[in-house]
Amino acid sequence: GAGVSQSPSNKVTEKGKDVELRCDPISGHTALYWYRQSLGQGLEFLIYFQGNSAPDKSGLPSDRFSAERTGGSVSTLTIQRTQQEDSAVYLCASSLVRQDEKLFFGSGTQLSVL
Amino acid sequence: AQKVTQAQTEISVVEKEDVTLDCVYETRDTTYYLFWYKQPPSGELVFLIRRNSFDEQNEISGRYSWNFQKSTSSFNFTITASQVVDSAVYFCALSAAGRRALTFGSGTRLQVQP
Numbered sequence: 001g002a003g004v005s006q007s008p009s010n011k012v013t014e015k016g017k018d019v020e021l022r023c024d025p026i027s028g029h030t031a032l033y034w035y036r037q038s039l040g041q042g043l044e045f046l047i048y049f050q051g052n053s054a055p056d057k058s059g060l061p062s063d064r065f066s067a068e069r070t071g072g073s074v075s076t077l078t079i080q081r082t083q084q085e086d087s088a089v090y091l092c093a094s095s096l097v098r099q100d101e102k103l104f105f106g107s108g109t110q111l112s113v114l
Numbered sequence: 115a116q117k118v119t120q121a122q123t124e125i126s127v128v129e130k131e132d133v134t135l136d137c138v139y140e141t142r143d144t145t146y147y148l149f150w151y152k153q154p155p156s157g158e159l160v161f162l163i164r165r166n167s168f169d170e171q172n173e174i175s176g177r178y179s180w181n182f183q184k185s186t187s188s189f190n191f192t193i194t195a196s197q198v199v200d201s202a203v204y205f206c207a208l209s210a211a212g213r214r215a216l217t218f219g220s221g222t223r224l225q226v227q228p
Contacts, residue, residue, distance in 0.1 A: 033215060042205065042220035056215065089157070102149075103216065105159040 002026075004106035006092050012112045013082055021077040021109045025094030032075050033095075033103065034067060038088045046090075049075065082113045116141040118208050120219035127196055128227050135191040135222045137206030143167075146210040148182065148189045153203040153221070162204075165189065196226045 005024040013019050025032050034046040045059035049069045060066070064082075069075040079086055089110050093103040117140040127133045139148065150162040163173065165182050173180045177194045193200055203223045207216040 043218040045215040102161045107158045
């Protein structure tokens with residue numbers, strides 16, 4: 001596609017449920033990132049995929065969070081046993097090769113945990 | 115450790131005024147990149163500029179200009195003759211060699227009143 005696509009755009013869930021957020025990066029981009037933006041806050045790094053290398057998971061806040069990237073393209077961020085503090089906008093971005101390049105962001109998924 | 119500080123949480127100006135958004139960064143790396151991104155009300159972050167640590171030349175792009183000063187670890191952004199369409203949250207970010215993800219500041223919300 002022309003840009004980074006994220007789905008769903010909004011997700012409301014109950015505390016304790018699992019959720020999956022999807023990111024479809026720009027075709028040909030080898031680097032993919034997930035960030036979290038809480039209300040009125042900056043962007044918090046979660047995880048970074050680069051080609052076939054092991055992902056950098058250093059930003060994941062707990063073991064309830066996981067992500068995978070299949071075939072070097074689409075990525076899924078999974079949050080298990082959601083908590084109210086997980087409520088935020090989850091942003092996906094991609095870049096051509098490296099993290100020091102221009103990032104292209106999706107519109108994000110607004111997650112609300114009730 | 116690296117850090118980006120945007121001390122101005124919110125700025126309100128009247129259309130046609132000039133406005134400067136401040137960004138101060140910390141890093142121990144000698145090679146790094148600085149970025150500015152714009153997040154309009156639609157939510158999708160848009161890349162504005164990327165500057166490497168070896169290039170201290172100021173840059174002008176239309177009504178936008180950037181002032182990079184290594185001596186004060188600052189990378190400030192000025193909008194000349196602001197317009198209502200400039201209303202957005204602006205993020206400064208840092209990418210240092212060896213780090214695998216951008217570090218973002220907390221953002222400055224700019225409101226341009228007609």
